[in-house]
Amino acid sequence: MTEGAIIDARDVSLTFQTNDGPVHALRDVNLSVEKGDFVSFIGPSGCGKTTFLRVMADLEQPTAGTVLVNGVSPEEARKARAYGYVFQAAGLYPWRTIGGNIRLPLEIMGYDRPVQARRVKEVLELVDLAGFEKKYPWQLSGGMQQRASIARALAFDADILLMDEPFGALDEIVRDHLNEQLLALWARTQKTICFVTHSIPEAVYLSTKIVVMSPRPGRITDVIESPLPRERPLDIRDTPEFLEIAHRVREGLRAGHAYD
Numbered sequence: 001m002t003e004g005a006i007i008d009a010r011d012v013s014l015t016f017q018t019n020d021g022p023v024h025a026l027r028d029v030n031l032s033v034e035k036g037d038f039v040s041f042i043g044p045s046g047c048g049k050t051t052f053l054r055v056m057a058d059l060e061q062p063t064a065g066t067v068l069v070n071g072v073s074p075e076e077a078r079k080a081r082a083y084g085y086v087f088q089a090a091g092l093y094p095w096r097t098i099g100g101n102i103r104l105p106l107e108i109m110g111y112d113r114p115v116q117a118r119r120v121k122e123v124l125e126l127v128d129l130a131g132f133e134k135k136y137p138w139q140l141s142g143g144m145q146q147r148a149s150i151a152r153a154l155a156f157d158a159d160i161l162l163m164d165e166p167f168g169a170l171d172e173i174v175r176d177h178l179n180e181q182l183l184a185l186w187a188r189t190q191k192t193i194c195f196v197t198h199s200i201p202e203a204v205y206l207s208t209k210i211v212v213m214s215p216r217p218g219r220i221t222d223v224i225e226s227p228l229p230r231e232r233p234l235d236i237r238d239t240p241e242f243l244e245i246a247h248r249v250r251e252g253l254r255a256g257h258a259y260d
């Protein structure tokens with residue numbers, strides 16, 4: 001295992017057996033994520049980004065290779081509640097309040113009520129939703145709902161946050177705002193974040209490490225260590241350094257594209 005790695009993937013392959021034959025979702029994926037990294041996975045549809053996140057979260061089993069999370073298997077890491085997972089859609093239960101949604105995993109795990117109440121308050125503050133505990137999801141905007149789902153993923157105070165295109169369905173202005181807030185949250189909590197996106201500017205703005213993937217079979221074609229400072233105002237996107245990284249990501253995507 002690489003020294004200091006919080007996630008270590010070695011020669012990971014995953015083939016789905018389907019009625020139309022095998023689908024090679026991942027082939028020979030090697031990746032090391034350090035504690036406190038913000039890693040984005042970018043690549044065309046079907047290149048295995050979600051599959052890789054699901055392998056880390058113990059929701060899929062690789063066909064070959066090994067993955068270690070905090071030095072143990074994904075299954076052991078899941079049982080130790082090493083990660084929170086944020087999905088593409090906010091996925092909040094409409095019949096529960098925002099507080100009730102965030103509390104649900106804590107209720108299931110049998111946390112004491114005062115602990116539940118304290119955690120709900122803390123995570124709502126972290127995502128700037130203090131005071132919205134008693135609202136229902138439909139009373140919140142799409143961006144606020146997505147923040148509530150991030151709060152739910154933070155409820156266990158897991159070290160690792162796995163985020164699968166959480167802002168994909170939101171308009172650009174809301175997305176910019178959430179990107180800024182996510183960076184602030186990351187700085188405050190020192191979490192390790194793995195983030196799937198289709199957006200080059202989003203990947204470059206957020207990440208310390210950008211993983212470029214290509215499809216058929218899904219594999220990593222480039223890993224870019226970002227030289228940008230960790231503190232990033234939105235207008236950093238107009239700087240030559242930013243544009244240079246964006247250019248390299250674009251080249252990586254182009255090189256890996258099959259055009260079929």
Ligand SMILES: Nc1ncnc2c1ncn2[C@@H]1O[C@H](COP(=O)(O)OP(=O)(O)OP(=O)(O)O)[C@@H](O)[C@H]1O
Nearest residue numbers: 016018023025044045046047048049050051052218
């Ligand atoms: N459970 C499954 N059974 C069969 N094939 C699957 C399964 N899950 C994913 N696949 C296939 O594996 C490949 C990778 O899928 P995956 O969802 O990981 O891609 P992705 O890069 O996240 O795509 P997108 O950007 O569209 O979300 C695709 O060809 C997909 O059809």
